[in-house]
Each structure stands twice: as structure tokens, then as C-alpha cells.
Amino acid sequence: MKALVYEEYAPDDNFARILKIKELPDPTPKPNEVVFKVKFAGLNYDDIWAMRGRPIQIPMPHISGTDAAGEVIAVGNDVTTVKVGDRVVSHGNLSCRVCPACTDGREYDCRYRKIWGFQTGPLWGGFCEYVHLPEVNVVKIPENVSYEEAAAASMVLVTSWHMLVGRARIRPGQIVLIMGGTSGIGTFGIQIAKLYGCDVIATASPSKLDQCLKLGADFAVDHRKEDWHKEVFAITKNLAKEKGTNAGVDVIFEHIGGSHWNKELTLLKYGATLVTTGATIGYEVQTDLRHIFFKGVNVLGSTQGTRSELVDGLYWMSKGKIKSIIDSVYTFENAVEAHTKMLKGESVGKILLKPN
Numbered sequence: 539m540k541a542l543v544y545e546e547y548a549p550d551d552n553f554a555r556i557l558k559i560k561e562l563p564d565p566t567p568k569p570n571e572v573v574f575k576v577k578f579a580g581l582n583y584d585d586i587w588a589m590r591g592r593p594i595q596i597p598m599p600h601i602s603g604t605d606a607a608g609e610v611i612a613v614g615n616d617v618t619t620v621k622v623g624d625r626v627v628s629h630g631n632l633s634c635r636v637c638p639a640c641t642d643g644r645e646y647d648c649r650y651r652k653i654w655g656f657q658t659g660p661l662w663g664g665f666c667e668y669v670h671l672p673e674v675n676v677v678k679i680p681e682n683v684s685y686e687e688a689a690a691a692s693m694v695l696v697t698s699w700h701m702l703v704g705r706a707r708i709r710p711g712q713i714v715l716i717m718g719g720t721s722g723i724g725t726f727g728i729q730i731a732k733l734y735g736c737d738v739i740a741t742a743s744p745s746k747l748d749q750c751l752k753l754g755a756d757f758a759v760d761h762r763k764e765d766w767h768k769e770v771f772a773i774t775k776n777l778a779k780e781k782g783t784n785a786g787v788d789v790i791f792e793h794i795g796g797s798h799w800n801k802e803l804t805l806l807k808y809g810a811t812l813v814t815t816g817a818t819i820g821y822e823v824q825t826d827l828r829h830i831f832f833k834g835v836n837v838l839g840s841t842q843g844t845r846s847e848l849v850d851g852l853y854w855m856s857k858g859k860i861k862s863i864i865d866s867v868y869t870f871e872n873a874v875e876a877h878t879k880m881l882k883g884e885s886v887g888k889i890l891l892k893p894n
């Protein structure tokens with residue numbers, strides 16, 4: 539089979555130097571595994587970290603790719619829920635399934651957890667023609683959801699669903715602030731909060747504000763402005779007047795960090811929740827603790843999510859309530875261009891690869 543392989547790091551982001559298309563043996567399933575023919579696979583930022591060899595060194599030779607969708611061509615003897623011909627998408631969270639966290643329903647807290655295609659290998663990821671995964675790490679793609687849409691959804695969909703539904707436990711009528719509304723997780727964050735009947739304020743850079751509104755956000759605010767948070771607060775003040783409640787935000791969906799962090803804290807209502815899953819512009823933030831203890835707010839961390847949350851998200855995609863945003867599709871031959879586009883932050887939505 540054809541696979542996108544590299545055998546050395548590119549700390550200078552010169553992906554063209556390391557990325558090669560190679561011919562490898564086709565995989566056969568272990569008893570608990572399924573093998574599927576990849577139709578589309580989605581890029582994630584950890585593909586770039588892997589090629590850089592920072593912040594962690596990954597197994598070599600390496601195949602990246604955490605989100606792959608395709609048609610099942612073989613199943614192991616112990617597989618009971620998936621059959622040849624099924625359309626499936628990967629759930630890239632490889633957890634042990636036996637530790638206390640896993641058996642408590644918190645597979646994302648498994649200390650043995652690995653992200654497939656990032657921490658796995660050698661030569662085990664989604665950017666190839668055929669992949670093998672444990673039965674528990676694939677999910678059937680429901681009707682009305684294409685391979686492209688499923689590959690563009692998997693990791694970002696489960697991450698966003700877990701943040702808002704699993705961790706923050708959003709409820710109808712709440713005011714939800716989605717930071718970075720046009721990022722992969724932001725696009726789903728907006729749609730999930732609307733699905734739950736929330737009032738949604740999204741932030742983005744000026745050229746992407748319309749995109750937030752198209753996704754269903756009720757308001758969009760330019761977060762490059764110094765006083766963006768004051769604009770958000772003014773919106774909540776008007777909403778509060780209508781609802782007869784207090785101004786402020788009930789839930790903040792955060793993955794940016796940096797100088798935005800403390801401004802976000804000022805927006806939280808008493809007893810409100812901030813849920814964070816990343817720090818794209820800076821890990822080290824300034825925190826005025828008074829905003830946390832005095833207002834009794836919850837600051838929650840979140841990483842990925844559960845298989846069943848992915849199933850829930852895909853169900854609502856099949857009902858047309860949530861959709862993937864696909865920026866572009868590249869062949870393996872043009873994979874360098876695809877990764878460079880992601881690196882430059884030029885895409886809106888997901889960039890996909892296809893083997894053929």
C-alpha cells in the first residue's frame with residue numbers, strides 16, 4: 539500500500555525534505571481489529587508537532603494522521619459490531635480500557651492513553667491506503683454523513699462535544715462565549731452550543747466574523763481589538779435585560795490562552811464555567827484570582843473525549859444540526875502544500891488528504 543512516511547524530524551518546518559510516499563505491506567487485522575481502506579484523512583496540528591519532533595519525540599519511521607474515514611475491508615475473529623463494507627471513522631483516542639479511569643467512563647484520563655497517528659508507531663497512522671485499528675477505536679459513519687465530513691469531524695468534534703456537553707454541561711438559555719470561532723474546534727463549538735439552545739457569542743479575527751455568524755453564532759466579536767471583552771460584556775448586558783438575568787457569560791469555551799485569559803475571567807458570571815483545551819497563543823497567563831474565588835467560578839481542563847461522545851456528535855451531524863467545515867482536499871503527492879497551509883493558519887475549517 540501507499541503511505542506518507544518520514545524517518546527524520548524537520549525542526550525547521552521544511553516538510554518537503556522529509557515527507558515521502560512509500561510502498562509498504564498491506565495490514566492484516568489482529569483478532570480485535572478492523573482494517574479499512576482510507577478514503578479521506580484529516581490534518582491536525584499535532585501532525586506538525588510530530589514532524590518537528592517537539593514538544594515530544596515520536597516513534598520513527600512515522601505515519602501521521604489521527605482522523606481517517608473509509609470502508610472496512612477485513613475484520614478480526616473477535617470483532618462483533620463492525621463488518622466488511624461498513625463505513626467507519628477513527629476514534630483516535632487509544633486508551634487501555636482496563637485502568638480505573640477507563641473503567642470509570644473517563645477514557646480521556648487514561649494514563650496509558652496515546653493519540654493514534656501522533657504518539658503511535660513505528661508506521662501506524664492514518665495517512666496511508668489501509669489502516670488497522672481496534673474495533674473500539676472505530677465508529678460507524680451514520681447515513682447522510684460523507685467520508686469527507688466524517689474525516690473532518692472526528693477529533694475536533696469529540697473535543698468540542700466533550701468540552702461543552704461532558705465538562706461544562708451546557709443548558710438551554712445559557713450565554714456561551716466561543717473563543718476562536720473559526721478554528722476546527724470553534725466551528726463545532728458554535729454549532730453544539732446552538733444545538734443546546736444557548737445564546738452564542740463567538741470571537742474571531744475581522745475577516746472571519748461572517749463565518750461565525752453563518753455557523754449560527756448570534757454575535758461575532760473581533761478578538762484582535764484591545765477591548766474585545768468590553769464588547770462581549772455589552773452584548774451580555776442587553777441579553778440580560780431581555781431575560782431578566784445578570785450580565786456576563788455562563789460558559790466560556792477556551793483554547794487560546796495568552797493575554798485573552800484574564801479578560802475572559804472578567805466576563806464570567808457568579809458560579810459560571812470556563813473550560814479550556816489548549817493555548818494557541820501562550821501557555822503562561824496572568825490570573826487575577828479574585829475573579830475565580832470571589833465569583834465561585836469553575837475552571838475546567840479538557841482533553842479529547844469519549845467514543846460515545848463521538849457517536850452522539852455524529853448522530854447530530856446525520857440530522858443536519860452540525861456540519862464539518864472543509865477547507866480543501868489534497869492528494870498525498872501534495873501533502874507538503876497541505877501541511878504548509880495549516881502551518882500558516884490560512885485555512886477555514888479542515889484540510890483533508892486522500893490517498894488516491
Ligand SMILES: [Zn+2]
Pocket residue numbers: 633634635636637638639640641645648649650651
Ligand atoms: Zn486506561
